Amino acid sequence: MSRTVGVLVMEHIAAGLVDGNKVVGPLKIFPESPQSLDPLQSMPSGDITEAIRGLVEKVAGAEKIEAVGIGFPGIIQSGVVEESPNLQQVKGFALQAALSSSLKGKAAGAPVRVFNDADAMAAGIAATQGKLHQLTRVWTLGNGIGFGRYPASEGVWEGGHTVVTLDPKEGFCGCGGKGHLEGILGRRSMRMRFLDLEPEEVFENARAGDARCAEFVQLCHRALAAATATSIHMEGPGTFFITGLDTKFIDTGLLDRLVHEMVKMSPLQGSRFEVLPASDELGILGAAVNASHAAK
Numbered sequence: 001m002s003r004t005v006g007v008l009v010m011e012h013i014a015a016g017l018v019d020g021n022k023v024v025g026p027l028k029i030f031p032e033s034p035q036s037l038d039p040l041q042s043m044p045s046g047d048i049t050e051a052i053r054g055l056v057e058k059v060a061g062a063e064k065i066e067a068v069g070i071g072f073p074g075i076i077q078s079g080v081v082e083e084s085p086n087l088q089q090v091k092g093f094a095l096q097a098a099l100s101s102s103l104k105g106k107a108a109g110a111p112v113r114v115f116n117d118a119d120a121m122a123a124g125i126a127a128t129q130g131k132l133h134q135l136t137r138v139w140t141l142g143n144g145i146g147f148g149r150y151p152a153s154e155g156v157w158e159g160g161h162t163v164v165t166l167d168p169k170e171g172f173c174g175c176g177g178k179g180h181l182e183g184i185l186g187r188r189s190m191r192m193r194f195l196d197l198e199p200e201e202v203f204e205n206a207r208a209g210d211a212r213c214a215e216f217v218q219l220c221h222r223a224l225a226a227a228t229a230t231s232i233h234m235e236g237p238g239t240f241f242i243t244g245l246d247t248k249f250i251d252t253g254l255l256d257r258l259v260h261e262m263v264k265m266s267p268l269q270g271s272r273f274e275v276l277p278a279s280d281e282l283g284i285l286g287a288a289v290n291a292s293h294a295a296k
C-alpha cells in the first residue's frame with residue numbers, strides 16, 4: 001500500500017510518513033536539537049530545500065511514496081513561494097520544482113505539492129476531527145500569524161495580515177503593512193514593540209498589574225477578535241481553532257466576549273474558539289492529506 005510524506009515548515013522543519021489519516025512512525029526534525037532563534041531565517045532557499053529533501057528521504061525509507069505534501073509559510077501559488085514575510089530570502093522560489101527534481105530513493109518521482117503552512121494545519125485538524133466535509137479555520141500564532149482554511153479554495157487567504165486598526169503608528173508587521181494583526185500579535189512584532197521585554201515577560205507583567213503591558217494584552221485579544229469577526233462577516237460563523245507556540249498568551253473567554261461585541265447579526269452568532277497544543281503532526285498530516293487529494 002502506498003503512503004504519503006507530509007512536511008511542515010513552521011519555525012523548524014518536521015516530516016512524517018502518513019497512511020490514510022494517520023501519521024505512522026517517528027517524526028524527523030530539522031534542526032535535530034531545538035534552537036531558541038528561528039534557524040531557517042538565515043538559510044538560503046537551496047539549503048532549506050536540501051534540509052526538506054533529506055527529511056523526506058529519511059522518512060520514506062523503503063516505502064513506495066504516493067505523494068509529498070509540504071506546508072510552507074507565505075503565499076504559495078502553483079508550487080512557488082510568491083511571498084514569505086518571515087523568510088524573505090525564499091520570495092519567488094520555485095520550491096515544488098526544486099524539490100521534485102532533487103528527490104532520490106523511494107520518494108523519487110512522487111508528485112510534490114506545496115501548500116500554505118496554516119492551510120496544512122487546517123487540513124490536519126479537519127482530518128483528525130472527522131470534519132473533512134465542513135469549513136475549518138485556524139489561527140497559528142508564532143513569529144508570523146497564519147490563517148489556515150480547509151477545504152483549500154482559490155484565493156490568497158492571508159488572514160494574519162487582516163487590518164485590525166487604523167492607527168498609523170501600528171507598523172510592526174513583517175510584511176511592512178500598517179495596522180495588521182501580525183503587527184500586534186506576532187512574536188517578532190511584540191519584540192519590536194517591547195524592545196526591553198520578551199513576550200512572556202509582557203504577559204507576566206500584565207498579570208502583575210503593569211498598566212502598559214495590560215493594555216497591550218487587551219489590544220492583542222481585540223486584534224484577534226477583530227480579524228475573526230471579519231472572517232465571520234465574510235464566510236459565516238463556526239469554530240476557530242488556535243494553535244502554535246504562543247497559544248499560552250490567549251484567553252479564549254476574553255476572545256469569546258470580544259467577538260460577541262463585534263458580531264451582532266443573529267445568523268452570524270454561535271462562533272467559538274478552541275485552543276489546540278502546538279503540533280507538528282497536525283501540519284504534517286494536513287500537508288499529506290492535501291497532497292494525496294491533489295495527486296488523485
Ligand SMILES: [Zn+2]
Nearest residue numbers: 161173175180
Ligand atoms: Zn502584514
